[in-house]
Amino acid sequence: MESFEDRVDFGAGSKPVVGVSSCLLGKNVRYNGGHTMDKFVAHDLSQHFEYILVCPEMAIGLGTPRPTLRLVESVDSDSIRLQTATGDSDVTDRMVAFATQWAEAEGERLRGFVAMRKSPSCGVHRVKVYSERSGMPQTKGEGLFIRALRQAQPLLPMDEGGRLNDPALRENFLTRVFAYTRLKDLFAAPWTQGDLVRFHSREKMLLLAHDNQGYRRLGRFVANAASEHRTTVEAVYCQGFMECLQQPSNPGRHTNVLQHLAGFLRPKLPSQERQELADLIHGYREGKVPRLAPLTLLNHHLRRLKVHYVLGQSYLRPHPSGLDRFHHF
Numbered sequence: 001m002e003s004f005e006d007r008v009d010f011g012a013g014s015k016p017v018v019g020v021s022s023c024l025l026g027k028n029v030r031y032n033g034g035h036t037m038d039k040f041v042a043h044d045l046s047q048h049f050e051y052i053l054v055c056p057e058m059a060i061g062l063g064t065p066r067p068t069l070r071l072v073e074s075v076d077s078d079s080i081r082l083q084t085a086t087g088d089s090d091v092t093d094r095m096v097a098f099a100t101q102w103a104e105a106e107g108e109r110l111r112g113f114v115a116m117r118k119s120p121s122c123g124v125h126r127v128k129v130y131s132e133r134s135g136m137p138q139t140k141g142e143g144l145f146i147r148a149l150r151q152a153q154p155l156l157p158m159d160e161g162g163r164l165n166d167p168a169l170r171e172n173f174l175t176r177v178f179a180y181t182r183l184k185d186l187f188a189a190p191w192t193q194g195d196l197v198r199f200h201s202r203e204k205m206l207l208l209a210h211d212n213q214g215y216r217r218l219g220r221f222v223a224n225a226a227s228e229h230r231t232t233v234e235a236v237y238c239q240g241f242m243e244c245l246q247q248p249s250n251p252g253r254h255t256n257v258l259q260h261l262a263g264f265l266r267p268k269l270p271s272q273e274r275q276e277l278a279d280l281i282h283g284y285r286e287g288k289v290p291r292l293a294p295l296t297l298l299n300h301h302l303r304r305l306k307v308h309y310v311l312g313q314s315y316l317r318p319h320p321s322g323l324d325r326f327h328h329f
């Protein structure tokens, strides 16, 4: 079996660059001159990311205080406009122009974006869109700034400050940001087919923990990628990879991966220690211990017994230490 580096490389001191809605970091940029500081984003995450702050509404010249904005779906066309709640001012064109320019300037170096929820400019999920005809809202939209950013960087991991208080969503977001960083690093270098094969092998367990079929589909693509144009390979692989990780994991999938990893220790580990590890994995499956317990023991044995192939798996360390405490289950 091919041998890889022992550890997942996060780069010396480098932190992923993540965009943030300014109000989440306590900047007084909201329509009422206040903020909506999110402690997790402002304190915990800020130690691990390099932030780029942006308030799109301030950036297009709307000061504080200012009228509230809303998204309005027009009657005669399918377009969605960004207007003041009173309807007497339309800032769609200014917002689209700013967002497009910002996404062009910053989008390529971003590895994630944490946005303010419900905002008609920054919201990522279920933002209210008002019908021009009935005046009634439906929670079906995304903020205009975020829409432009998504069009420029369709694979960029994005979520909202409030949603990151949900442990499962939080872990998924963190996993995607660091995985996206590794993916970007791979294709930023003059990569070879061998580099892609090694990358896919190192990500195997992480992908399996999210989407078994997606991992296998991508594997078939990688195996035949030599005959494809490089641009196609990069585009197809990046999309498939990020789509896999978008799938939520669960204890059953994690248990399968942990057991799979434990299998690599079978020839080298005395039966008593094998049983101890198996019991911990079972305890995790039963919800009695956190995933960190079997994972830590696995890492210990793999390092001690120098099982290099497995030590290179990103699953064992999907993000830098310090963020492990945010593992969900």
Ligand code: SF4
Binding pocket: 021, 022, 023, 024, 029, 030, 031, 054, 055, 056, 057, 058, 116, 119, 121, 122
């Ligand atoms: S949600 Fe976005 S536009 Fe609104 S105040 Fe926060 S950063 Fe500014």
